[in-house]
Amino acid sequence: MTGGNFTAAALARSGALRSADWRYRLAVGWREPTAAIGVLLALLFGYLIVVPIVTLLHDAIEVQFGDARRAGAEVGGWTLHYLERAMFSPVAGDLFWEPLRHTLAISAGAISFSLVVGGLLAWLLTRTDMLGRRWFATALIVPYMLPSWTFALAWRTIFKNRAVGGQPGWLESLGFTPPDWLAYGQVPITLILALHYTPFVILLFGNALRRFDSQLEDSARMLGAGPATVARRIVLPMMLPALMSATLLIFAKCLGEFGVSYVLGLPVNYDVLATSLYRSIASRQSGVAAVIAAAIMLIGVLSLLIDARLVRQARRFVTVGGKGAMNRRSGLGILGLPALALASFIFAISVALPLLTLVLSTIMRVPGDFSLANFTLDFWIGSNLETVALRSGLLLTPELWLAAWNTLRIVGIASICSGLCGLLVGYVVVRSPVRPMAMFLRQVTFFPYLVPGIAFAAAYLSLFAVPRGPIPALYGTAIILILALAADQMPFASRAGISAMMQLGKEPEEAAQIIGAGWLRRIVSVVVPIQKGALVAGILLPFISGIRGLSLFVILAVPSTDVLTTFSLRLLDYNYTQAANGVVLLICAISYVGTLAAQKLTRTNLAEGLGG
């Protein structure tokens, strides 16, 4: 074969050999359903993830229905009209630049606040002997388990002024009218997001600090460095990766943040990118919406790419710390009291106060009147109330139960789908001999992570609003919500699946194979039973984050597919503050109990679990 004798026979023989080689590869690679399942999954996620995004990007440069005259081109033709309108026209300021500026300002504020406070708390919790640090370690994480706009509602309950109709806020009723800047807009949004992401910083920093070897500090001290020098020259550089990570992740989350800005920004027309996108969609400017969504996506992708890069660079020195690694706690001495006060204060304003406010608000007839006669359970269980609509208490309202049922149904199905698909993706990625396909699956399922939920929802809207090929228009059905939610949860689900399959290794399955078990038998009797825990976690955790989710639903849900979150927002729009707050409290309760249950069941750490 290697000789230069290219006779016809030799060529024929090499042809036969090559075809045999192909047959061999086929026999080996496609012998089992693994590869076929991989192809199906790749097609599925290609359609559920790649196609919507491509459609959205395409919408940004295609003339939409009704825009032919303005764009100066046929419907369906190419145009830069939307790009120009969103970026360079006289209204561009309102549509894009102003919201972008607001988004950046809020992010910067929220990041600095949560880094400082969260960093300090993380240090107090992990490296000092602060009183009650065990309790605080759990208590301070609670805000992260609750929907961020819970706090926005609480804020509004207290600070609401006459700019908005309906019942007045507590301060207003007590005779003090809060100024607009305090009641709405940048200040409260920043503060609330900061408090919401502080637990995230505590978790990230806490983990980094725990891994950090205090012998490193000690050796610097022995060389004569004072505590300040140690902090600046040793601790800070070592914490840098966690710092950068936290910064960029919080930024990416702020970018897609909708609920808080909607609740507190709308009354004073304070728009961020997410609410501007929502307005464009609501006013049916799908071309402009596509441009804004694409911009959000681009910023999101960029920031996470930067994060990935920095983390990779930093990994070189974070893993130092050998055998004798220890984690010594320093005594706080006289500073113990202020530390305790700080932790208690943060707990009060980020958990106790907001929740208490919400609870009280749902059992008070007139806001801000704390006399005993003013308290009532009517808003929960009353009937024949004197309101225009919603004439019975929340728990007796059929809409609530419909929304609850929808939530359970939609989020439940989506979580089961994504959990199962995640495990399957893990299986295919780890096992399939067809590497390129495994690679594609791994990346495509991770992609939604880079896309803020609201932009992702916009992409779904643009794909499924009209019938395409054999697929009917799905807008208004529960199916579109299930699909979008499942796809949105895939990054977490597939990561969990892949890491579970990696940990399992291939040998238990091979042992079954050797003994004569075919593919299906191995899946049913070996893989699934061993991965039971991972599967439960892969379903439960997305379920919890799905229940709290707002940005996907607010764009894709209609009244008949209301879930708890959108139901609460709708109530708020109609100024049924008590009912809206009540629904949010229910969500909080489900979310909190669910998180604890998931943690118990799977013995996982919150830090990994609540990525969503």
Place this chain on the structure above:
Amino acid sequence: MPDIVLRQVNKRYDRDGPDAVADLDLTIGDGEFMCLLGPSGCGKTTTLRLIAGLENLSGGEIAVGDEIVDSRSTGTFVPPERRGMGLVFQSYALWPHLTIEENVDFGLRLRRMPKPERRERVTRVMETLGIEPYRDRYPSQLSGGQQQRVALARMLAVEPRVLLLDEPLSNLDARLRLEMRAELKRIHSAFGTTIVFVTHDQWEAMTLATSIAVMHQGTLQQVGEPTDIYDRPANRFVAEFVGSPPINIVEVEGPETSPLVALARAFLETTRQGRGEIASIGIRPEHLHLLDPNEPVAGGAFTGPATLSALLPTGGSWIIELDVGGSPLFMSTNRPPVFRVGDSITFSVERDAVHHFDRNLSRATTTGAPKEKVSAGADTDTSPRAAK
């Protein structure tokens, strides 16, 4: 079970990576107990997995009797579950969610064996391997050695015609190891099972195997009966790998002129009229003897003066380190030594027990054999069945 034949088998894990197994030609006869022996990373596990069908070939073919089960050139591949072999993994790979009994029972259940029969066989196998008391425990509740025996029991229960074992005794203590060895031998003779056994413990290979295949960096060095491997190593690698304490090598080529080298060169001069192609010679420690100074009769190949530099008792036998003008020479003996450290002595090398290696380390001409096994052509190449 017909023979298992590996022809020109190649395996590389990464397209541009090194060969994990290269051009392997090996026949495992029916009923054989073959040991794959070699240092860590030489491709033993890979070979086993190729035979089982858990890895795909990069080239060559594997046949069981006349049936080709794996071949790139004909495009055939019989999946592991239909090859009827049993494999005990180096890492046990027990199923953590099943009890010990269920682990052992799994294969029988797959074969739809009736329940009473299954129960009887599972119990018998577990009793044989001494894991019956743990039948209701889960694998994580067993020690490493117990887990290893469960892994073995799981494969034995289905009575495969070929049993592939990847270092199955490595985690057992000395006594258990001895018992398990005996058990394996018994299984081998009772069931006529063909066994391929991976180990890097040469002592284990020597005592268990009917034939040994020595591997090094993915290539087969030599196949033969244990005594063949030991007495007629195909090349210097095999000679050095097998034997403890290891064989003494004297480089006779090159500029070195220590007394030992001079002795060796002189020896070659008298027996072979010069070095010729020979680059080094090897002498097994047990073929060295100490001569009584009062009895200067030399029956050996060559003799020389040395100083006794160390004496290590190893329980019933002794390893003696000699210093021959600066070069060390190890000998072993099971006769209590009469000398002490520092004594000047004369050593002699047994006639016909010197191994010759040519310049190309990998190919050897072994002259001579130990006394009890004088072969016909003592001075010719024993033409081992080794690959290049």
